[in-house]
Amino acid sequence: MIAILIGTNRLGSRTRLVGAQLVRLYTALGEPTHAIDLGLLPVEVGSPRAYTEKPAEVSRLALSLGAARGLVVALPEYNGSFPGVLKLFLDLLPHPSPLEGKPICLVGVARGRFGGLRAVEDLQRHLLYRRAYLYPHSILLSDIDELLGTEARIEDPAAVKRLQEQAEGFVRFVDRIVPPTESREKPRLASP
Numbered sequence: 587m588i589a590i591l592i593g594t595n596r597l598g599s600r601t602r603l604v605g606a607q608l609v610r611l612y613t614a615l616g617e618p619t620h621a622i623d624l625g626l627l628p629v630e631v632g633s634p635r636a637y638t639e640k641p642a643e644v645s646r647l648a649l650s651l652g653a654a655r656g657l658v659v660a661l662p663e664y665n666g667s668f669p670g671v672l673k674l675f676l677d678l679l680p681h682p683s684p685l686e687g688k689p690i691c692l693v694g695v696a697r698g699r700f701g702g703l704r705a706v707e708d709l710q711r712h713l714l715y716r717r718a719y720l721y722p723h724s725i726l727l728s729d730i731d732e733l734l735g736t737e738a739r740i741e742d743p744a745a746v747k748r749l750q751e752q753a754e755g756f757v758r759f760v761d762r763i764v765p766p767t768e769s770r771e772k773p774r775l776a777s778p
């Protein structure tokens with residue numbers, strides 16, 4: 587299973603739409619997927635007690651993360667970095683961390699023209715500290731308002747091609763690090 591993490595809890599987030607598109611994309615590649623939406627986190631995650639008394643939803647999302655062969659993070663850029671709620675969620679993950687040794691792929695989303703570059707680079711630094719295996723081809727979706735328009739999905743052919751190529755490459759990357767179980771039927775992708 588590939589987990590798709592929506593890296594914000596903002597109501598009306600455009601990153602959430604991108605995450606839903608990623609779910610459809612990986613599903614079409616024959617990968618079972620599971621969305622981890624930070625919008626589901628309860629307000630208790632902001633409590634001073636949250637580090638010792640983990641809210642049940644954090645533990646549930648952490649379990650999904652741990653069960654995933656790979657993780658795709660769709661994240662917006664907020665004030666030149668990634669959202670605080672994403673850092674809080676990552677800080678509340680249990681030890682041993684489900685991020686350690688996890689293949690992870692990033693998709694930056696921003697209204698600005700740098701496509702979330704600063705958010706992606708900040709998260710890369712954090713994930714390397716957590717000993718994750720970073721897929722080297724991140725995608726930066728700039729001018730997201732124009733890219734989505736009034737639609738709930740990206741239809742621009744060049745952007746769709748980039749998302750498709752990243753997903754195919756990431757599945758091959760995950761397969762090398764965490765081979766799929768033999769029992770699972772899955773269409774094989776062409777070698778790079």
Ligand SMILES: Cc1cc2nc3c(=O)[nH]c(=O)nc-3n(C[C@H](O)[C@H](O)[C@H](O)COP(=O)(O)O)c2cc1C
Pocket residue numbers: 594596598599600601602662663664665666667695696697698699700701702730731
């Ligand atoms: C608190 C906040 C800070 C933001 N900071 C930036 C920024 O630094 N650079 C940028 O390009 N867009 C910034 N934006 C705009 C987001 O890129 C835009 O909302 C985009 O749709 C992705 O975020 P979303 O998933 O919340 O919709 C910011 C938005 C919010 C809510």
